[in-house]
Amino acid sequence: xxxxxxxxxxARPVNFSSDxxxxxxxxxxxxxxxxxxxxxxxxxxxxxxxxxxNALGYATIGSETRHAVGFGAL
Numbered sequence: 001x002x003x004x005x006x007x008x009x010x011a012r013p014v015n016f017s018s019d020x021x022x023x024x025x026x027x028x029x030x031x032x033x034x035x036x037x038x039x040x041x042x043x044x045x046x047x048x049x050x051x052x053x054n055a056l057g058y059a060t061i062g063s064e065t066r067h068a069v070g071f072g073a074l
Contacts, residue, residue: 001025005039005049006057014051016043022061029059 001022005014018025019043025041032039032053039051 002062003041004060005051006021006059007051008057014049014060016041016047016049018042019044027063029053029056029061032056 001018001020003018004018005030007014008038008048019042028041031037032051034053036052036054037055039049039053041049043049062073
């Protein structure tokens with residue numbers, strides 16, 4: 001599962017993959033945002049990702065995140 005976390009006042013998002021399902025990741029994020037605690041998830045390489053819940057700008061949770069970059073029509 002690919003996850004992208006946008007953090008307030010930070011230009012670049014945090015991108016990582018996790019073996020957890022979308023419902024589990026969504027639950028972790030929702031809990032942290034509502035309580036003001038840390039978003040604490042482990043990626044599929046064993047690294048812990050810690051983000052303050054009150055600093056989260058957005059979250060994209062999906063099996064594949066793609067960004068189209070270009071100057072012409074797609």
